[in-house]
Every structure is written in structure tokens, then in C-alpha cells.
Amino acid sequence: MTAIEVRELRRTYTSRTGWLRPRRVETEAVRGVSFDVGEGELFGLLGPNGAGKTTTIKMLNTLLLPTSGTARVLGHDVARDPVAVRRRIGYVFGGDRGLYERLSALDNLRYFAELYGVEPREQKARIAELLELVGLDGRERERVEGYSRGMRQRLHIARGLLHRPDVLFLDEPSIGVDPVAARDLRRTVADLKAAGTTVLLTTHYMAEADELCDRIAVIAGGAIRALGTPDELKSRIRERDVVELEAYGADEAALERLRRLPGVRGVAAEERGAAQAVTVQTDRGADVHGQVLASLDGIRVGRVVTREPTLEDAYIAIVEDADAPARPVAREVTA
Structure with missing residues (x-):
């Protein structure tokens, strides 16, 4: 079964520049992206900064409306049925946002469990299960402000899994994390995939993508430039x-x-x-x-x-060989 189905997805931003003679400028951040993610698959979406990765993920998890095209998550259209999509997905992004630092990890998870509608009788067992999964059991009563970057990222993953999502979006989860913590995060992500969760991962770390992903799509200039298994992508520069x-x-x-x-x-x-x-x-x-x-x-x-060439070398070759520049395409719009 297909967990995520994307067809000709586009997102255009309109902005105004100038003061005396204001102009409207349209920027095509995502330009006709299409791909499928199978149920239980760990799918990587790789690309340089500004390539359209995060914009694509935000459209798939209903935070942005597509300008055109369609996207379905577990059969639900992201634009027409966003509530049904949100009930079935989790979203974890890199960085320090999204947690309450003066609360403990336990209190953070209790709070988000209420927001996600987790049944009160299930919360205690579910939180304990997730703390063990991400390796924070025994540290759950400490304030988050004292956590390392890696510990915070693992808490982010626990938060995103509270409501047992069928599809999990991981947007650069290991950014700024030290090598030991990054290894622990990779182990956690691999465990999620082994348990049957569909995962869509964006990352700038090619070794991480090579180790974890079943298939990878490379996006540059808002368009998909290559799609296949890590070995298939590496074979392009064999x-x-x-x-x-x-x-x-x-x-x-x-x-x-x-x-x-x-x-x-x-x-x-x-x-x-x-x-x-x-x-x-x-x-x-x-x-x-x-x-x-x-x-x-x-x-x-x-x-x-x-x-010998690595996935990183293949990625660089794909991006450099792209027909369009690896950045959004902007054009002036006449009123």
C-alpha cells in the first residue's frame, strides 16, 4: 500500500519589493514534484538549502497549502481533508524549538499527550514506552533546559510519536548533534522503521541517508532530479x-x-x-x-x-548536473 502519494505538487510564494514602484515577485519553491512512499518505507528527501525540501514536507503535513498538484497521506488529501491527515502523522524538526525548557521531559510529554488527544488512561504507559525507546528513561524528571542537543532531539521524536502516527516526518533531526548523539538518533529511527512506521527523512548527512534510507529522492531547484535506492544513485557515477x-x-x-x-x-x-x-x-x-x-x-x-565514489559524491554530481539552478525560481509579475 502507498502511504504517501505526490503528483505534480507545486508551491509558489508571492512577495512585494520596492517602495516607490512596488512590484510583485513570484518564487516557485516547489515545481511539479512527484513521488510515492510505500507503507513501512524509510524514504529520504535530500537537497541543498533552498531546494524545496522543507516546503514539500510542510505541504505534506498540512502546514502549507499547495499552489497546484495533489498529495495524499494514507489516502487522505492534504488540502481537502487536513484533519484526517494530522491524526495519522507526526512531525519532528531539527533545532531547539517546540519544547518547554523549564518543564521536565515528563511534563512536556504529558502536556503534548493532552494536545494530541491521547486517552488519559493510556498516557502513563505510552510515555514510559517512548522514554525507553528514545533512551531518556531515568532522566525524564530533569528540566529540558539542562538537556544536551541530542537529548532534546530524542525528546522531539518521543513527542512526535505520542499519538502512534502511521507516518512520521523527520526534518533534519540530527542537525547540530554530536556524533555519539547522532548515532543514537539513527538507531532510534531504524527501530521506528523496523516497527512498521513509515518515515520521510530530510538530512544533509549523506552517510546517515545511506545507512537508513530504503529509497532516496534528490531535489534541486524545486524539482526531483534523481530517485532510487542508495546503490542505484551511487551507480550513476560508478x-x-x-x-x-x-x-x-x-x-x-x-x-x-x-x-x-x-x-x-x-x-x-x-x-x-x-x-x-x-x-x-x-x-x-x-x-x-x-x-x-x-x-x-x-x-x-x-x-x-x-x-571509490560514495553517496555524497553521487549527490554532488546529481545537483551539479541539474538543468535548473539549485535554488527557487523567481519571476516578476505584472499587475
């Missing part, structure tokens, strides 16, 4: 090698020189403290080490390694 090097002070001009080298298929750089992790995707078997180092002449280079 005929490539990856040269990863540590650089200090590589500017955009240096990266552009790398992109113009014969045999180079893509270049990405990530700041890591004082250094940069520069990833160069090349044709399989292309010997470009000498040319890469020559292009970075004058820039201090540390470790250089060649490795």
Missing part, C-alpha cells in the same frame, strides 16, 4: 574515481581551473576549520594527480587520496 585532497586557501579561481582539466567531471569544496576538503570527480582510470597539483600551484596542499 565509472568515476574520486580524488580527495586537503587544501589551504583554494579560492574559486583555483577550483575553476580544476573543473577545466581534461577528465574532470566535477569539483566540490567544503570548509573544515582552517583547511578545505576538495573533492575532484574524474573519469575512471584518468591519471590527473599531476595536473590537479599543478592547477593548485601556490596553494598549500596536504593529504591526497583516491577512493
